Amino acid sequence: MFLAELLASSLRMAVPILLTALGAVFTERAGVVNIGLEGMMIAGSFMGALGSYYYGPYFGLLLAMIAGLFMALIHAVNTVTFRVDQIVSGVAINILAYGGCRFLSLAIFKMATTSPRVSGLPKIDIPGLNIGFLKPLVSGVSPVIILALLLVPVSSFIINRTVFGLRLRSVGENPLAADTLGIDVFKMKYAGVLISGALAGLSGAYLALEHTGMYVEGMTQGKGFIALAAMIFGNWEPVGALWASLLFGFSEALSFRVVEGGAIPYQFIKMIPYVLTLAVLTGVVKKSTAPAADGVPYERGLK
Amino acid sequence: MERAVVLKGITKRFPGIVANDGIDLEVKKGEIHAIVGENGAGKSTLMKILAGIYQPDEGEIYIFGKRERITSPGRAIELKIGMVHQHFMLVDRFTVLENIILGAEKRAGITIDEKNSRKMIEELLSLYNFSLDLDARVEEISVGQAQRVEILKVLYRGADILVLDEPTAVLAPQEVKELFVNLRRLKEEGKTIIFISHKLDEVLEIADRITVLRRGRVVGTVMPSEVTKEELARMMVGKPVFMKLEKASVPTGEVLLSVKDLVVKESTGKTVVNGVSFEIRGGEIYGIAGIEGNGQKELAEAILGLRQISSGQVTICGRNAGNLSVREIRDLGVAFIPEDRHRQGLILPMKVWENMVLGFHRKKEFLKGRSLNLKAIRKFAEKKSEEFLVMLSSIEQSIEGLSGGNQQKVILGRELSREPEVIIASQPTRGLDVGAAEFVHKELLKKREEGKAILLISADLEEVLSLSDRVGVIYNGRITAEFKPEEVTLEDIGVYMLGGEVKAGEGA
Numbered sequence: 001m002f003l004a005e006l007l008a009s010s011l012r013m014a015v016p017i018l019l020t021a022l023g024a025v026f027t028e029r030a031g032v033v034n035i036g037l038e039g040m041m042i043a044g045s046f047m048g049a050l051g052s053y054y055y056g057p058y059f060g061l062l063l064a065m066i067a068g069l070f071m072a073l074i075h076a077v078n079t080v081t082f083r084v085d086q087i088v089s090g091v092a093i094n095i096l097a098y099g100g101c102r103f104l105s106l107a108i109f110k111m112a113t114t115s116p117r118v119s120g121l122p123k124i125d126i127p128g129l130n131i132g133f134l135k136p137l138v139s140g141v142s143p144v145i146i147l148a149l150l151l152v153p154v155s156s157f158i159i160n161r162t163v164f165g166l167r168l169r170s171v172g173e174n175p176l177a178a179d180t181l182g183i184d185v186f187k188m189k190y191a192g193v194l195i196s197g198a199l200a201g202l203s204g205a206y207l208a209l210e211h212t213g214m215y216v217e218g219m220t221q222g223k224g225f226i227a228l229a230a231m232i233f234g235n236w237e238p239v240g241a242l243w244a245s246l247l248f249g250f251s252e253a254l255s256f257r258v259v260e261g262g263a264i265p266y267q268f269i270k271m272i273p274y275v276l277t278l279a280v281l282t283g284v285v286k287k288s289t290a291p292a293a294d295g296v297p298y299e300r301g302l303k
Numbered sequence: 304m305e306r307a308v309v310l311k312g313i314t315k316r317f318p319g320i321v322a323n324d325g326i327d328l329e330v331k332k333g334e335i336h337a338i339v340g341e342n343g344a345g346k347s348t349l350m351k352i353l354a355g356i357y358q359p360d361e362g363e364i365y366i367f368g369k370r371e372r373i374t375s376p377g378r379a380i381e382l383k384i385g386m387v388h389q390h391f392m393l394v395d396r397f398t399v400l401e402n403i404i405l406g407a408e409k410r411a412g413i414t415i416d417e418k419n420s421r422k423m424i425e426e427l428l429s430l431y432n433f434s435l436d437l438d439a440r441v442e443e444i445s446v447g448q449a450q451r452v453e454i455l456k457v458l459y460r461g462a463d464i465l466v467l468d469e470p471t472a473v474l475a476p477q478e479v480k481e482l483f484v485n486l487r488r489l490k491e492e493g494k495t496i497i498f499i500s501h502k503l504d505e506v507l508e509i510a511d512r513i514t515v516l517r518r519g520r521v522v523g524t525v526m527p528s529e530v531t532k533e534e535l536a537r538m539m540v541g542k543p544v545f546m547k548l549e550k551a552s553v554p555t556g557e558v559l560l561s562v563k564d565l566v567v568k569e570s571t572g573k574t575v576v577n578g579v580s581f582e583i584r585g586g587e588i589y590g591i592a593g594i595e596g597n598g599q600k601e602l603a604e605a606i607l608g609l610r611q612i613s614s615g616q617v618t619i620c621g622r623n624a625g626n627l628s629v630r631e632i633r634d635l636g637v638a639f640i641p642e643d644r645h646r647q648g649l650i651l652p653m654k655v656w657e658n659m660v661l662g663f664h665r666k667k668e669f670l671k672g673r674s675l676n677l678k679a680i681r682k683f684a685e686k687k688s689e690e691f692l693v694m695l696s697s698i699e700q701s702i703e704g705l706s707g708g709n710q711q712k713v714i715l716g717r718e719l720s721r722e723p724e725v726i727i728a729s730q731p732t733r734g735l736d737v738g739a740a741e742f743v744h745k746e747l748l749k750k751r752e753e754g755k756a757i758l759l760i761s762a763d764l765e766e767v768l769s770l771s772d773r774v775g776v777i778y779n780g781r782i783t784a785e786f787k788p789e790e791v792t793l794e795d796i797g798v799y800m801l802g803g804e805v806k807a808g809e810g811a
Contacts, residue, residue, distance in 0.1 A: 173395070
């Protein structure tokens with residue numbers, strides 16, 4: 001029972017990381033580094049809560065994704081059209097999201113750091129498996145979790161099997177070659193960035209609606225960055241991102257459990273996911289291979 | 304005979320120059336038509352017009368008898384004109400198949416119809432008698448094979464007219480032979496081939512007709528059987544060129560550069576230079592021949608201190624240089640002519656005079672107290688520009704505005720005027736036209752006569768053989784053979800360049 005609960009908790013913790021990491025796969029395979037995913041998650045968490053507060057959870061999810069899209073559009077205009085440094089633009093978006101949400105929260109909810117409680121999506125009990133020790137895993141599951149898990153094979157299929165995916169990848173590997181073959185490099189890059197924004201927005205909404213039932217400032221806790229680490233750990237592949245996200249989710253879930261035990265000072269336990277992120281980034285990065293033109297702005301007419 | 308391409312009075316102007324000046328050209332269907340000319344003669348501009356990248360300012364283009372305007376690369380493909388770029392436009396991490404279909408995928412719904420694509424490519428392969436592993440990743444295949452992928456890309460798109468831009472520049476002699484076999488096969492199947500080159504031997508071997516360009520104009524169209532190499536060169540340059548280099552006999556002096564059991568590793572741990580040893584005495588040119596990517600670049604950079612040495616020894620003028628910084632090594636008297644002048648030799652946006660003293664700006668003569676003595680530097684730059692025949696409007700011009708040959712002359716002016724003892728020349732004539740290359744060769748020979756030690760690394764076999772006193776062939780990070788140039792033929796060296804044997808299965 002403990003194990004199943006731990007796994008269920010891991011999965012709940014992994015989902016926001018997974019959704020954003022999937023987005024990160026799309027944008028980076030198109031050659032755009034999107035460090036602004038954290039900000040897009042923040043925007044998603046606030047707009048999700050806002051939408052749900054007024055019109056219910058489904059509208060919240062939709063609004064969150066639109067907010068993510070909008071933030072991603074800013075990033076795409078900056079980095080693809082105007083070739084601004086991708087890190088700088090991403091950092092700016094993070095700051096914009098943080099300040100913007102605080103401002104809007106104060107303006108709308110009259111509270112700077114939290115929203116009122118909002119309703120989430122109806123939980124689902126997966127039928128047929130609701131027996132014995134599996135119960136925590138299959139009962140009261142958020143539909144977003146199921147959606148996130150479904151998105152893994154779907155993303156993998158899109159990236160690796162479709163015409164769109166092939167072109168997306170070609171743009172991240174060698175945009176000049178893609179351009180000479182008549183592929184619209186800019187369009188593909190926009191597509192990658194926008195998909196990442198929508199998924200990060202959804203991920204933020206999941207945090208607000210499904211996790212805590214309200215928006216809290218700073219609730220993303222750097223998950224956007226952890227998602228980037230998960231994407232790298234997963235070698236820029238959706239399936240890899242799933243395993244990496246589960247690992248991070250597990251470490252977070254574990255940190256909650258151990259706190260309850262209380263043997264080790266709780267501050268150290270809280271560090272686990274972040275220490276793991278650092279370890280992953282220093283240790284694993286060497287073995288993984290980024291798209292060849294990742295992070296490099298593409299300019300036409302340059303040799 | 305049907306005409307595949309007819310150009311009438313094509314003129315293309317860029318600010319300050321007329322790249323193509325009233326060019327008339329006729330290419331017959333099913334012929335291999337070579338276009339030769341020095342760099343800057345307008346070959347590339349002309350081909351870019353054909354490929355739809357540039358629009359001509361004046362003139363008419365007829366493709367298979369119909370007047371056309373080639374407004375975009377896409378339109379060129381519709382007109383069945385396919386361009387094989389000099390620098391491969393391939394996605395290294397993709398498979399051969401993915402590279403060929405990219406941008407023109409056969410679809411099954413939203414997915415790629417791999418079965419049909421594969422079938423179609425395999426039909427092309429068997430029709431033209433090419434051999435290629437469609438599932439190999441491009442990063443794993445040889446340069447010759449990568450070029451075949453480029454050719455297949457345009458064939459897959461249905462091209463009838465193939466434009467090949469300097470296709471042999473990157474190939475070993477054996478690979479050139481294979482390419483020529485492939486090209487003849489394409490010709491038999493009725494394809495028209497436009498072959499751009501400045502290697503006259505090759506042009507004479509493969510072309511049915513040759514059109515010579517000079518300074519944006521057509522000098523003439525000739526049959527290879529009617530001209531000699533010297534006559535062609537004269538047409539290109541406009542004045543007689545000495546094809547044979549005068550090499551004086553020079554007494555050799557002391558060992559100035561000695562490399563012993565040198566091992567260099569990549570950051571990934573891969574060994575790129577694997578136990579290379581040689582000695583160069585004053586008054587000697589030691590040539591290193593080999594296909595690019597066999598450790599030449601790393602070898603040069605290790606000697607210069609740009610790369611860490613894993614084991615082995617580098618001795619320059621009697622001093623162990625293994626642990627010295629680049630600056631200390633340079634101060635021992637090492638001149639470096641890098642293979643990629645845009646990345647290593649020059650800072651493109653900076654002015655000519657600034658580039659002329661790069662790295663030497665700390666020398667007393669260029670300083671006034673702690674700041675630069677701009678007057679002295681400008682004077683020096685003026686003098687060297689004149690001495691090295693750099694064609695420029697002013698030394699205040701940024702160096703990216705100069706032609707490749709003139710950029711190289713600036714590097715020579717800078718590197719050779721410091722009285723170096725050891726000169727490392729990496730691909731010193733890459734991309735230069737006949738005149739500029741000749742100039743570089745003469746300067747190197749002059750330094751040889753002055754008793755300097757010269758390490759010449761070049762993929763151009765003819766260059767290596769005609770300049771060097773001894774030649775080492777590098778393959779996979781090792782010197783696999785050493786010759787005196789008069790002892791070997793191009794073919795012999797070519798075999799060593801490919802690893803001692805022509806690999807089975809690569810032949811087409």
